[in-house]
Amino acid sequence: MPTSETVAKLYDEMDFQRAVQCYLWALPIVSWEGGRQANEANFGADYDDVTLYGDYRTLSTAFTPNLTTPYSWAFLHLAEQGPTVVEMPPGATAGAIIDWWERPITDVGLVGPDQGRGGKYLLVGPGQDTPEAPGFHVFRSRTVHVPFFFRVLNPEADDAEAIKAGVRIYPYSRHEDPPPTRHIDSARDGELRTMVPPGGLAYWERLAEALAGEPGEDRDRFFRAMLRSLGIEAGKPFQPDERQRKLLIEGALVGEAIAKTCAFHRRFVGIRYRPDVRWNYLISPDWALNQDVDDYTQLEERSTFAYEVLAMSAGSMPTKPGTGQTYLCAYWDADGQVLDGAKSYRLHVPPNPPAERFWAVTVYDLDTRCFIQNKEEIPERSSRTGLKANDDGSVDVYFGPTAPAGLESNWIPTVPGKAWFTYLRLYGPLQPFFDRSWVLPDIETLQ
Structure with a gap:
C-alpha cells in the first residue's frame, strides 16, 4: 500500500x-481569448465591432503578422447574438471566419465562396436552428466564440478604405434592416495589450x-x-x-x-522546404484544416502552430498556383546557429520569386513571436517597399543592428540581446514554389 x-x-x-x-x-x-481581450482593451471594441490593425504599433500586439497588408479583426458571440451575418463587399481580400479552436469555418474574399465578388455569410452556433436564408452562404460553428479577420490585398488606399468600410456584421434576426457596424480605425493611446x-x-x-x-x-x-x-x-x-x-x-x-x-525544432515529416536548405514550411504538409485525421486529432501540430501563429485559413494552404498565400520560416543561419540580434546577416532572394501578388520578409522576436521592436519601427521589407535590386533581378535583404551603406532600403534592423526568426511570405505562390524548383538560400552570417 x-x-x-x-x-x-x-x-x-x-x-x-x-x-x-x-x-x-x-x-x-x-x-484567441487574448486576442479578444486585446481588441477590447486597445480599441474599446465589443462583439461585432470591426477593428483595424493597420500600423507597426497596433500590429506589434499580434502573433507573426505582416505589415504589407494591414488586418481587420472582429469577434462574434453566437450565444448572445444568435445566428450572425458577416457581409463582405466586392474586392481583393483574403481572410477567414474560424472557430475558437483555430479550425477554419470558411475563407472569405478571393479564396472564399464569394471569390472576391462580395457576399453574405451566415454563422449558426451550437444547438441553434438554421434559418431559411436564400442568398446567404450558411455555415455552422462548433463553438460559441467566432473570430473573423481579413486583409485587403491591393495597395491602392482608396480601394482599401472602401472595402474595409463595406464590411458589416449584424444578427440575422435583423437582416431586413441591419444596424450599422462600428468600425474602429485607431487604437487607444498609451501602452497596448498584447495577444x-x-x-x-x-x-x-x-x-x-x-x-x-x-x-x-x-x-x-x-x-x-x-x-x-x-x-x-x-x-x-x-x-x-x-x-x-x-x-x-x-x-x-x-x-x-x-x-x-x-x-x-519541428519534427513533422516533410516540414523542410528542400533538403539542401534550412527553410521550413510554416504549416506541416499533412496538416488537416479541421485537425482531425482518420484515427486521431492533430494535437502536436495544433499546439505547435498556435504557439507561433494566430489565424488559420484554407488560403494559407493553397493547392492551386496564383491563389492564397504561403510561408517559409527560418530560425537558423546557414551554419545552424540561432539568429542573433547583435550580428549582421544577408538573405539572397533569387530572381523571379514565385509570387503573383507580392513577397515579403518579416522579422519577429523569438520570445514574443511579435514584430521585432526596433527604434526604426521596421520589421519587414517586401516587393512593394522599393527594394534595391541587383543587376540580375535578385534582391539582397540585410538584417543587423546597423544598415549596410547604400542599402538602407533593403535593411531590417535587429536588436542586440534579442534572438529573432523570419518568415518569407509569398502571396499568390506560383508553380516553382509548389514543385520546389525555386531555391531560396539560407541566411548568411556577415559578421
Missing part, C-alpha cells in the same frame, strides 16, 4: 503532468475565461476531466488552492518550453 508521502508525491506528479498537457491543448483558445498568452497562473485564468460558455466536444472530454483536478470546471469559478496554484505555475513554465521546442 502506498504511504501517505508517496500518495501525495504521485498525485502531485500526475496533476503536474496534466497541467503540462492541458497547457499545450489549450493554446488556441487561450491565444501573447501570459505565463504562470494568469495563463490558467485566461483559459477559464476562454472556456466559459463553450460547449464541450467529445474529443476534449479527457482534457476537461484533467482540468477538474486543477480547479478549472465548467460553471464554477476558478479558485485554485495553494497546491493547485503551485502545480499550475510549474505546468505553464514547462508547457511553454515544450511548445517553443515543438515550434522551433
